[in-house]
Amino acid sequence: MTDFTIEMLRREIARMIHVDPSEIGDSDNLMDLGLDSMRAMALVLSWEQQGLKLDFSELARDVTLGAWWAVVARQQNMERT
Numbered sequence: 413m414t415d416f417t418i419e420m421l422r423r424e425i426a427r428m429i430h431v432d433p434s435e436i437g438d439s440d441n442l443m444d445l446g447l448d449s450m451r452a453m454a455l456v457l458s459w460e461q462q463g464l465k466l467d468f469s470e471l472a473r474d475v476t477l478g479a480w481w482a483v484v485a486r487q488q489n490m491e492r493t
Contacts, residue, residue, distance in 0.1 A: 414462040414463055414464070415446065416459070416462075416464060416475045416484050416488060418438075418477065418481040419433075420475055421439060421480060421481060421484065422436050422492070424455060424458070424459075425442060425447060425477065426448065427449045428447065428454065428455055429442075429445055429446040429447050430446075431445065431446070436477055437477070437480065438476065438477050438478035438481070439476050439477075439478055439493065440476060440477065441475055441476060442476065442477065443475050443479075447475070449472075452468070452471065452472075452475075453468060456468050456471065459484075464487060464488070465487065465491075466484070470483055471483060474481060
């Protein structure tokens, strides 16, 4: 499994919505920045192919990079134990 970092998430989200990663703050609403549900699902599927199992509905509750990172970090910790 790939070890994900918040910066990796930031870069992949930025690529998906065609902005520079520096334009995505931890508390910015990703939908307001142009991430729609289809692109979000594509990201989740890509991350799943890299070994990270996420519940899309959990990510949909709070669509900020910081919230997504919290979910990813928690999941990575669970998978390591």
